[in-house]
Amino acid sequence: MYKDLISNIAIMISCLAVTGQLTRIKPMDTSIMTKIVGGIAAGLLGSLLMLFSVKIENNVIIDFRNLAVIIATLYGGLPSGLAAGALIICNRFAFFGVNPSSLTASFVIIVIILLTSYLKKSKATLFTKFLLANLCNVLLFAIAITFLVKNADLRMSLLLYYGVFSLVGGCLSAWVCDFINRSNENYRKLKVSATKDFLTGLNNVRQFDETWNNKVSSAIQTGEPLSLLVIDIDYFKLINDKYGHPDGDRILKQLGELLADAAGNTGIAARNGGEEFSIILPGMTKTGAKAVAETVRKRVQEHAFSLSGDKEINITVSVGVASYPETTNEIGQLIKQADECLYRAKNLGRNRVCAEAV
Incomplete structure (x- = not known):
């Protein structure tokens, strides 16, 4: 199980690095269109993570698709979160059918989008917002697993593995996102300073x-x-x-x-x-x-x-x-x-x- 979860983390970080290059010139939150496009990209990432998920009983699967939703919402706001969530929910139904597990997962995603959108408005640091949203994600996962998985030993094992890997992988993903974001901001500033006069904003x-x-x-x-x-x-x-x-x-x-x-x-x-x-x-x-x-x-x-x-x-x-x-x-x-x-x-x-x- 832990190997699959590590693969999820590796896939997420790789996709974040690629996305960082695509947003180097223009950040994701510059317009409603870029927010939606960013949300779709996050939705594709979450869908990819589902293909490498850990299969459990009763159509239950675990992966880190919710982290992709959190990242999209924190950087692009509610439009990005909704776009990512809608795509992931549709693919959840398409890949694994409509069942209690997929319905519960869809509900969890909607709650995470709303909670993260609320956290985005706070004055806390981006890392703190991500950590709080991820803790909510783990808590919601625990509640969902309690209802979906009847085997107590399996349930405890899932909670342990998902909780630890989600927090560790989430913190690592948050650090990568912050590093990429700061690097891109510095790049954009340097690009402007190379062509614009610092005082007037005219061409230098x-x-x-x-x-x-x-x-x-x-x-x-x-x-x-x-x-x-x-x-x-x-x-x-x-x-x-x-x-x-x-x-x-x-x-x-x-x-x-x-x-x-x-x-x-x-x-x-x-x-x-x-x-x-x-x-x-x-x-x-x-x-x-x-x-x-x-x-x-x-x-x-x-x-x-x-x-x-x-x-x-x-x-x-x-x-x-x-x-x-x-x-x-x-x-x-x-x-x-x-x-x-x-x-x-x-x-x-x-x-x-x-x-x-x-």
Whole structure:
């Protein structure tokens, strides 16, 4: 018996490792659809465990399918638990028929889903929630076996084996789940930090370079226009000196939100470093790019930037615009030309848009 239960634990951990790779990019609880898909995966795991179950008298089988239900409910909530439970119950009837044992097992699964869903809302650690849900699972198993198995010696043997292996295997599975979950979270954070600016959430300079090279190649191949805005906050050093760097960071973060909104779905906004930002505008002509730049300038000028202590200030930006092929036929010179236009805007008095280099 113990060999079959160990096989159940090995199968569960192997499936959890595979599932962890599938949820590496997007966690299971991001949407109702991912929750249901995660629940179905757990249901398939529970059904697989039933195929390696220990066969007892009167159509009674024991395995760790309930642990799969607990995991699904703790990570995906009630939708995941219900999806997993429904699939396991259907397969229980399909594999072993409708009988008192399968009806009792189905009832136990429903109770476990509801109890685990309630535990999920508590502030306890995930491991504690799993342990409590597993203890409830063992208790329900004991009650069910008391009614289904008449042989007292066999009943005690089942309770001992299932209780010990369920708690040990459950704790091991919980540890594996927690390890995979933390590893995936760290992976997602590192992936974001590799492409996004930590303060504004815009693309960082590395991602700007990659995106810019792709858009340049596309423009060369298709002949479509490509425009670039380079944006710089006017007198930002004086703002930092007067209000301090923490408030300076608040301004940068709020400006990032304005630029992301101005870029819309077609533009790509980035922070190139310090107080300098850019917006790539694929397929946009010089006229359209100047209109976007002017929109940015006006929104910044009219926006009240919040500082600490309920203070607000107004700032301005200067914007340089370059467009291929209108302002230059050499697409490799767009960035240089946009920078030159930015410097000209500053030399002409700041708080303005310039699309003509010196």
